Structures are given as structure tokens and as C-alpha cells.
Amino acid sequence: MSKLLFELTKDGKKGHYIPDCQVPARKAEELIPEKYLRKKKARIPQLNEPEVMRHFVELSTKNHHVDKGFYPLGSCTMKYNPKINENLGRLSGISDLHPLQTEELSQSGLQIMYELADYLSKISGMAGVSLQPAAGAHGELTGLKLIRAYHESKGAPRKNVLIPDSAHGTNPASVTITGYKSVQVSSNERGLVDLDDLDQKLNEDTAAIMITNPNTLGLFETDLRQIVSKAHEAGALVYMDGANLNALMGIIRPGDIGFDVLHFNLHKTFSTPHGGGGPGAGPIGVSSKLVDFLPVPVIRKASSKFYLDYEQPQSIGKISTFFGNFGVMVRAYVYIRMLGEKGLRRVSENAIINANYLKSKLEKYYLLPYKSPAMHEFVLSGEKQKAKGVKTLDIAKRLLDFGFHAPTIYFPLIVKEAMMIEPTETESKQALDQFIAAMVQIAEEIEENPEIVTKAPSTTVVSRLDDVKAVKEPNIKYNFDAV
Numbered sequence: 001m002s003k004l005l006f007e008l009t010k011d012g013k014k015g016h017y018i019p020d021c022q023v024p025a026r027k028a029e030e031l032i033p034e035k036y037l038r039k040k041k042a043r044i045p046q047l048n049e050p051e052v053m054r055h056f057v058e059l060s061t062k063n064h065h066v067d068k069g070f071y072p073l074g075s076c077t078m079k080y081n082p083k084i085n086e087n088l089g090r091l092s093g094i095s096d097l098h099p100l101q102t103e104e105l106s107q108s109g110l111q112i113m114y115e116l117a118d119y120l121s122k123i124s125g126m127a128g129v130s131l132q133p134a135a136g137a138h139g140e141l142t143g144l145k146l147i148r149a150y151h152e153s154k155g156a157p158r159k160n161v162l163i164p165d166s167a168h169g170t171n172p173a174s175v176t177i178t179g180y181k182s183v184q185v186s187s188n189e190r191g192l193v194d195l196d197d198l199d200q201k202l203n204e205d206t207a208a209i210m211i212t213n214p215n216t217l218g219l220f221e222t223d224l225r226q227i228v229s230k231a232h233e234a235g236a237l238v239y240m241d242g243a244n245l246n247a248l249m250g251i252i253r254p255g256d257i258g259f260d261v262l263h264f265n266l267h268k269t270f271s272t273p274h275g276g277g278g279p280g281a282g283p284i285g286v287s288s289k290l291v292d293f294l295p296v297p298v299i300r301k302a303s304s305k306f307y308l309d310y311e312q313p314q315s316i317g318k319i320s321t322f323f324g325n326f327g328v329m330v331r332a333y334v335y336i337r338m339l340g341e342k343g344l345r346r347v348s349e350n351a352i353i354n355a356n357y358l359k360s361k362l363e364k365y366y367l368l369p370y371k372s373p374a375m376h377e378f379v380l381s382g383e384k385q386k387a388k389g390v391k392t393l394d395i396a397k398r399l400l401d402f403g404f405h406a407p408t409i410y411f412p413l414i415v416k417e418a419m420m421i422e423p424t425e426t427e428s429k430q431a432l433d434q435f436i437a438a439m440v441q442i443a444e445e446i447e448e449n450p451e452i453v454t455k456a457p458s459t460t461v462v463s464r465l466d467d468v469k470a471v472k473e474p475n476i477k478y479n480f481d482a483v
Contacts, residue, residue, distance in 0.1 A: 062461045064405045070431050072358075074377045074408040074420025075168070075216055077246055077268035084338065085271060085331035094330055099322040103307050109326060110306035114299045116333045117283070123336075123344065124242075124262055125255025126285025130294045131329055132320040136243055139263030139282030140174035140210075142295065145316045146261060146286060147208045147237050148178060149293045153314065158207035158236070164193050165414050166215040168241050180207060187414060191217045191370040193227060202234050208260075212241040213248075214375040216412040216420065218355065220247075228258035237261065237289070245269045246424070247352055247376035250345025260287040270332035281328040295319045350425035351376040354432060358423055361436045365443040369415050377422035379415050390446045390453050392417040397464055398445070398456035402438040 047055075064071070071078040089095065097109045117129040133139035144161070151157050161175045164185045172182040183201050188194040193211070202209070209231050213221045221227070231238045237260040246269045248254070254262045266281040267274035274280070286294065296315045297308035339347065352375055359368065359378040367381040382392035396406030396419075408420040423432060445452045457464060 064400075069403045069405065070423075070427060070435050071405045072407045072421045072423050072435065073405060074218075074379070074422040075243065075411065076274070076408065077243070077265070077376075077422060077424060078274060078405075079246070079268065079271045079424050080426045081271055081273055081331070082335065082338070085334045088334050089327055089330045095327070097326070099326075103305075107306055110299055110308075112330060112333050113323060113326070114301060114306055116329055116336070117299065119333070119336050120264055120283055120285060123249060123253070124245075124264070124285045125253030126259075126262055127255070127288040128291040128294055129283055129285045130298075131281070131283045132295045132318070132324045133263065133282040133284060134320050134325055135280035136241075136263055136265040136268070136282040137170040137174055138319070139265075139284045140170060140239075140241070141177060142282075142316075142319050143239055143261035143263055143284050143286075144174055144178040144180065144208070145319070146284075146290045146293045147239070148180075149314065149316050150237065150290055151207055153293075156235070159205040160203075161207055161239075162198070162201055162209040162236075164211060164215065166191065166193075166217055166219075166412055167210060167212045168216060168243055169411070171210045171212070171241060175210070185209070187217075190372060191215070191219050191414075192221055192223060195223060195226060195230075198227065198230065202230060202236065204235065206231070206234055206236040208237040208239050210239040210241060212244060213254075214244045214377075216244075217370055217379050217415070218244075218374040218377040218420070218422075219370060219372050220375055224257050232258065243268055244376060247348055249348045250341060251348055255285065255287065258287075260289060261285070266328055266332040271335045272328045272331040279325050279328050281325045281332070283324075297323070299323075347425045348376070351423070354423040354425060354427060355421070357429075358421060358432055358436065362421075362439055365440055366419070376424075377420060379412065380419045380421065381415050382417035382419060385443070385446050386417050388446050388450055390450050392419055394453045394456065395419070395442055395446075398442050398453045399438060400457040401459045402434075402441075404435055404438060 061068070066078050066080050093108055094112075097106060103110065113131055117131055120129045121127070130142070133142045148157070159181055160183045161180045162183050162185050163171045163175065164187060166187050175182045183206075185201060186194045186197045192215070198209075209227065211221060211224075211227065213224065215221060228238050238258065239261040240254045240259040242254070242262045242264050245264060249269070262285045264270070264281075264283045264285065266272045266283065267279075272279075272281065292312065292314040293316055294312070295318055296310045296312050298312060300307055300309045336344070355374045355376050355378055359374050362380060367384050369379065369381055382390070382395055385395065386392070392409045396409050399406050407422070408418075410418055411420060412418060423435075442453060455464075
């Protein structure tokens, strides 16, 4: 394959494609300091293909992943990643695109991003979308920067952002990073935003309120229209953490309710890879009030051509190298195109049905703090089991013996001994029934022989680790003499 070079203009926006330009090779010793060079030849084992394959397959079975078994990690939404996403994402015309190519040579990529932004806008009801944020929390940061730019453009910068105690944990961190002060709003006895507490804390210093909806209890905020109205009357904007959008697609559109900012988690809602620190993507949608502040470049279409528009005088600027995680965008694009409008709604409906089915079966054995119908997830409490000497952590470890990943535990913080369970939409009734049977058996073991649970897991490759010691004293070694 020919090697390519790209020459950038001084503004860094445009480039010239130089075909067949050979990059001169340099020896390793010219590039690497002497002390890092190998002193003797590496002893590389000679293996045939079956041995290599068996090695990696064996490693894969030692880890739990959504292809291997049920993964009810609440709030994180560990959706199955359809293989069609991967197959199409690896097409050479997509995977070989380079971010320094000219617009003329990048039309396919620009079209995918343009259409994906349009789909997300239609799904959410938001006036504009930026794909640049590289993760959900990065989307939060970007959205808050937009909110700051908006208030500053009005000549009235504000100080505080209100966050319900049922919101996602990244919200306060994003608020602090952007220079605002986080002010907590309490939940009421129904697990929803307490409107009286909101009234007390909403004032002329409030820049925005950030709401996770459905909230981390898996409950839909039924007073949303009142919350939005109160915030707007006070001159504040309303941010929706879209991490739980998997319960809403095709049913409601946040933009229609009056939200000003919404971030999407492509890895939670639109089936792109998730975990291991990445990759991720957290596009943001905004109301008409904030469109002019979106990051540059904005992808535009003129006739049949797509181009990058940097001429946005009120933009907050770039917030990501190039245009974001393109490979993740492609996979989300495939997912949306494959399902269509009716299919996306069916996804949300199935997620809600699965969550409520599990809840109805397990509330007889574990404490259910909030009785309202759940959306895509629900929260149980292990308080009853803790009274028997068994903690939620023990229950999580015991689930590993049944081949299940544990649900999210000890979150949200407003529920003691919390277990946040999210089955997603793709699990069959058979898989759900197997999980129910395991949870019921664990509850019975706690009554009859709790030591089975407190000493779990017993069938995994390694037994229970000392998590605190592992963090403080990680045992990470590499034997350089052996290679």
C-alpha cells in the first residue's frame, strides 16, 4: 500500500493529498534511546495457528462478557453488540479513512456523521447535535460549557447547577470541572425530584438543573414539565442525562418536553462496544437556544456534497481531536438504520417489559424500596439479607458461581445495600428465568447456610480478591529476562 502524506495549511483546517509519497525509513537505534534497546534477541515461541486460537479462546472464557452470559449491570446498560455493526464498521471504505484526508476524499465518512446526527436529532427532538464528545461524561462537560456560553452571551453568568440526589455520579464532577457549584436536590417519598426542595434552591444564580431521566432508581420523572417550566421561568436551562435513553426511544422525545441539552451514550443506547475504558461516544443534542454555540466544525450539506463549517463565531470551539470516535459512530449508525423508527421503540418496550418481569419475581425475596412501575431498570436493597450477616457484595460474588455478572451494587447512594438490575431488551425469558432462579437460590442460602454466600465465589478461576489491597498494592509484574 502506498504511504501517504498530508500537508496542512497554517489554520490546520485543510490539507493536500500527496499520493505515492514514500516516507524514508529510519533505523530503530536512530529513534530509540540506547538504554531502551534490547541487548539480546527476543525468544519468541513458535506456535501453530490452532495453539494460538485455543490460547485466546481460553482467555476469553475466563472473563465475563455479554457474549458469554447475562450482564445485568444497571445504569451502565451492557447491551449486546450486534455483529453486523462490527462487520460493516470494518469495511475498508470506512476503516481506512484518515482524519487528515481532504473533504473530497472523506465524503463517505462525512455523510455517515451527518446522517447520524440527523437521526439522533429526530429520535430526541433536539434542534442540533454534535458528535464530538468522546464519552457520556465528556458530553456532560460539553453541554455545561454550552450552558456557560449561553449565559455569558446574555451578560448574566451564573454560579450553581442543581442536581437531584438520584442523578448519575458523573454529573457533580462535570459541574465542578466547568467551574460551577453543585447543589443537591432531594428526592421525595416516591423516589422522584422533590418539587418543594427544588423551589427552595432554584434562584437567579442557577445556571441549569441536570436531570437523569429515567432516574437511577429506574423511575420516570412524572413532574418533568413542571421542573422544566420552573427552571425556564428562573432563567435557567435544563440538562437531561441521556444515559437511560434506552427506556424512551420512540416513546417520548426530550426536546418536546423542553430540555435544552441532552447527551447520548452510544455505548449504552445504540449498542456500540462498552467497557474496558473505551471506546465510547457521548454526542450532545441541544435546543435552538444553544445551536450557535455547538463545537466546530459543524458538518453541512450543500447540494450532494458534505463539508466542514468552521465559521461559527459563537462556538465554544473544538472539544475533541478531529471529529470524535468515528468507528463508534459507524456502529451506532448501522444499529439505527437496521432497526428503524418502529424497531427502536420496540427496543425500549422490551427493555421495560424485561425489567418489570424481573422486579415482579424478585421483590418477594429482596426489599424493593420504591414500588412504582420500573422503566428499563430497577433497584432492590439487600438490607434484609444484611440483617442475616450477608452483604450485597456477597450476593454479587455468589452470582458469579451461577455464570452471571453481578448487577450494579451500592448505587444509587440513596438506597442502602443497593442492587441496580438492568436486563436490557435482548435477553430471552429463559435467560431471565435462570437469573431469577439464581437470585432466589441465593436468598434461600442466606436463610439456611449463609457461609456459602459469604465465601463465594467458589467455581471461578480465582477466588474472592481483597479489592482494597489490590488497588493499594497491585501485583503487576513483567519478567523481562524471560523474553
